Amino acid sequence: MSQAGGTPAAETAARLRAEIEQHNVRYYVYDDPSISDADYDRLMRELQDLEAAHPELVTPESPTQRVGAAPVSAFGSVRHAVPMLSLGNAFDEEDVTAFDRRVTDTLRGAGLLGPAQQTEYFCELKLDGLAISLRYEDGRLVQAATRGDGQTGEDVTSNIRTIKAIPLQLTGPAPKVLEVRGEVLMNRADFEKLNAAQAKRDEKVFVNPRNAAAGSLRQLDPRITAKRPLRFFAYGWGEVQGLPGGQNGLFDEAPAGAAEASPLPEKFHGAMLDWLASLGLPVNVKHNLRATGAEGLMAFYAKVGALRASLPYDIDGVVYKVDSLPAQKLLGFVARAPRFALAHKFPAEEATTTLLDIEVQVGRTGAITPVARLKPVFVGGVTVTNATLHNEDEIRRKDVRIGDTVIVRRAGDVIPEVVSAVLDKRPADAREFVMPKECPVCGSAIERLEDETIARCTGGLFCAAQRKQTLWHAASRKALDIEGLGEKLVEQLVDSGRVKSLADLFSLRPLELVGLDRMGQKSADNLVEAIDKARAPALGRLLFALGIRHVGETTARDVARHFGSIEAIMDADEDALSSVPDVGPVVAGSIRRFFAEQHNRDVIDQLKAQGVQPVAEAVPQDTTLAGKTFVLTGTLPNWTREEASMRIQAAGGKVSGSVSKKTAYLVAGEDAGSKLTKAQELGVTVLDEDALKALLGES
Numbered sequence: 001m002s003q004a005g006g007t008p009a010a011e012t013a014a015r016l017r018a019e020i021e022q023h024n025v026r027y028y029v030y031d032d033p034s035i036s037d038a039d040y041d042r043l044m045r046e047l048q049d050l051e052a053a054h055p056e057l058v059t060p061e062s063p064t065q066r067v068g069a070a071p072v073s074a075f076g077s078v079r080h081a082v083p084m085l086s087l088g089n090a091f092d093e094e095d096v097t098a099f100d101r102r103v104t105d106t107l108r109g110a111g112l113l114g115p116a117q118q119t120e121y122f123c124e125l126k127l128d129g130l131a132i133s134l135r136y137e138d139g140r141l142v143q144a145a146t147r148g149d150g151q152t153g154e155d156v157t158s159n160i161r162t163i164k165a166i167p168l169q170l171t172g173p174a175p176k177v178l179e180v181r182g183e184v185l186m187n188r189a190d191f192e193k194l195n196a197a198q199a200k201r202d203e204k205v206f207v208n209p210r211n212a213a214a215g216s217l218r219q220l221d222p223r224i225t226a227k228r229p230l231r232f233f234a235y236g237w238g239e240v241q242g243l244p245g246g247q248n249g250l251f252d253e254a255p256a257g258a259a260e261a262s263p264l265p266e267k268f269h270g271a272m273l274d275w276l277a278s279l280g281l282p283v284n285v286k287h288n289l290r291a292t293g294a295e296g297l298m299a300f301y302a303k304v305g306a307l308r309a310s311l312p313y314d315i316d317g318v319v320y321k322v323d324s325l326p327a328q329k330l331l332g333f334v335a336r337a338p339r340f341a342l343a344h345k346f347p348a349e350e351a352t353t354t355l356l357d358i359e360v361q362v363g364r365t366g367a368i369t370p371v372a373r374l375k376p377v378f379v380g381g382v383t384v385t386n387a388t389l390h391n392e393d394e395i396r397r398k399d400v401r402i403g404d405t406v407i408v409r410r411a412g413d414v415i416p417e418v419v420s421a422v423l424d425k426r427p428a429d430a431r432e433f434v435m436p437k438e439c440p441v442c443g444s445a446i447e448r449l450e451d452e453t454i455a456r457c458t459g460g461l462f463c464a465a466q467r468k469q470t471l472w473h474a475a476s477r478k479a480l481d482i483e484g485l486g487e488k489l490v491e492q493l494v495d496s497g498r499v500k501s502l503a504d505l506f507s508l509r510p511l512e513l514v515g516l517d518r519m520g521q522k523s524a525d526n527l528v529e530a531i532d533k534a535r536a537p538a539l540g541r542l543l544f545a546l547g548i549r550h551v552g553e554t555t556a557r558d559v560a561r562h563f564g565s566i567e568a569i570m571d572a573d574e575d576a577l578s579s580v581p582d583v584g585p586v587v588a589g590s591i592r593r594f595f596a597e598q599h600n601r602d603v604i605d606q607l608k609a610q611g612v613q614p615v616a617e618a619v620p621q622d623t624t625l626a627g628k629t630f631v632l633t634g635t636l637p638n639w640t641r642e643e644a645s646m647r648i649q650a651a652g653g654k655v656s657g658s659v660s661k662k663t664a665y666l667v668a669g670e671d672a673g674s675k676l677t678k679a680q681e682l683g684v685t686v687l688d689e690d691a692l693k694a695l696l697g698e699s
């Protein structure tokens with residue numbers, strides 16, 4: 001091979017090829033990657049750049065010259081009638097503009113576009129799953145294959161037949177041969193459930209939904225695949241022959257007079273997908289969109305970027321395709337990919353880095369969370385230095401050790417987490433995490449009750465960490481809503497010893513605040529005014545502000561409405577508390593235990609002494625929606641979710657954060673995600689804003 005030449009470039013190319021091939025096998029064959037996608041893309045780009053600079057180094061065996069890895073032998077192999085291609089990647093606006101310029105110049109040069117005309121594109125989500133080709137003959141599914149190396153894939157027909165979203169028989173007049181290309185994937189919620197069940201049975205847990213989808217499809221026993229929640233979306237086609245109406249291939253002339261009889265779409269990619277949908281195939285119509293020129297592509301990228309975190313499944317970018325099929329044909333292909341399409345990647349949500357240490361953090365209720373201190377790594381668009389490890393059991397389950405190379409994930413605004421350790425790279429001196437026996441903040445004992453996964457500091461409000469978080473919580477918008485009382489300020493007030501309890505906040509004077517970090521006279525006056533306003537909170541808000549375990553905003557309001565005064569709540573026994581609708585023994589026990597502590601009762605007395613007087617909760621007069629639980633998701637056209645919640649509650653309805661069998665209605669706006677899927681699965685009635693208005697009698 002030419003890279004044996006021994007020049008530094010040849011040696012680098014050989015090293016990169018060996019490394020990439022090794023990762024291909026880990027990824028495609030064993031579903032067990034040892035590096036992140038971003039790192040893989042980087043290696044591939046490095047090799048591509050090197051080969052572009054030294055074309056004499058390109059060999060037919062180079063990973064740049066093929067699409068994936070060779071098929072595993074356990075499955076039969078299938079030679080694709082039309083190769084399954086990969087896509088060129090764009091990482092920034094410059095790449096996208098260059099793509100559009102290339103395409104537009106070529107089409108103008110060929111006379112397919114006028115000199116001032118822009119290219120029309122069809123834009124799709126780049127689903128993070130597994131590419132599959134489905135072969136239908138006379139409308140019947142006869143074969144399904146993975147992409148493999150693009151020319152030959154694995155025969156996964158028996159497994160694919162278990163996926164309910166994939167029709168075994170097409171509806172309507174079908175062509176003699178139709179190869180459908182698309183992605184098999186798993187929704188995130190389904191993946192979490194599958195992993196929890198796998199862990200419970202002590203079976204393999206998957207790193208991410210894509211690996212779970214791939215692993216599920218590669219089961220030798222289709223009965224196992226059948227139990228896995230796999231989904232499918234079609235985004236293209238391979239061989240198409242014998243179209244209804246007498247036409248053969250897509251570009252062949254239809255016989256005279258057959259044009260009207262033919263259900264074949266006009267020659268646009270988007271119209272083809274509509275046709276696939278009309279045959280009963282799942283197409284992601286909700287998010288696919290037409291766009292014009294590079295500007296239109298960038299607008300689509302921004303739109304999808306904003307809703308990425310709320311989608312029920314993972315995507316790693318968007319795909320742009322020239323919409324006109326004759327234009328696609330003219331543009332043709334380069335070695336690995338079509339010239340008419342481009343994948344525009346989002347910042348990777350996973351990256352590898354080193355786990356420097358594991359420290360513990362103390363939460364508001366004393367919960368101890370192990371936190372990974374990481375060598376800084378750029379992931380999900382930001383530099384991450386800390387990530388949650390959730391709890392001790394998770395660390396053991398993932399077998400993560402200090403010193404390990406770890407895969408870190410940061411999706412949307414979700415707190416970054418350590419997904420797994422790369423065992424191949426474990427250093428000899430990697431150390432296991434040991435949960436400390438004492439709280440690192442207050443020195444109190446750390447306890448873990450028998451049936452609990454969470455260890456807790458037993459210091460209560462004696463612990464400065466718990467005190468700080470209790471104060472942040474009390475000041476938050478849904479509690480006492482004290483504007484200007486941020487984390488830094490609370491930290492200074494607690495650390496200086498000036499504020500020991502919630503009541504101490506109400507004795508603060510501007511003079512003692514001035515001079516604290518970033519606190520001038522005006523801010524000090526404003527803060528004291530904001531604290532003053534909080535002296536007459538609704539009773540439910542005060543109860544919520546106390547930070548009692550298991551007492552959320554809604555429960556606090558229900559309890560406040562039921563009892564009418566803080567004294568009545570403090571003196572209620574568990575039976576009385578349990579008589580509040582939706583309050584069960586766990587919540588009742590928690591409230592009773594809280595007020596059984598003398599120091600908590602003292603805080604209430606001190607608050608009263610500072611002039612804090614809760615006002616009774618207004619009981620809704622309107623009972624139109626009494627007893628009905630609503631869940632809100634997505635963006636409503638006119639109301640914010642808070643506005644809609646307030647109206648529902650004013651009509652006697654309840655608003656909950658998660659969909660369950662008890663949910664009466666899901667109110668879904670644009671870009672509704674997994675809650676909508678779950679509601680549909682459970683048969684919950686789904687309303688849009690207009691339907692909600694009608695229910696409220698406002699239409």
Ligand code: 5U1
Pocket residue numbers: 085086087124125126127131235236319321338341
């Ligand atoms: N949505 C979408 N994903 N995806 C992947 N479309 C799409 N098209 C592809 C691939 C590999 O390939 C064709 C353009 C050839």
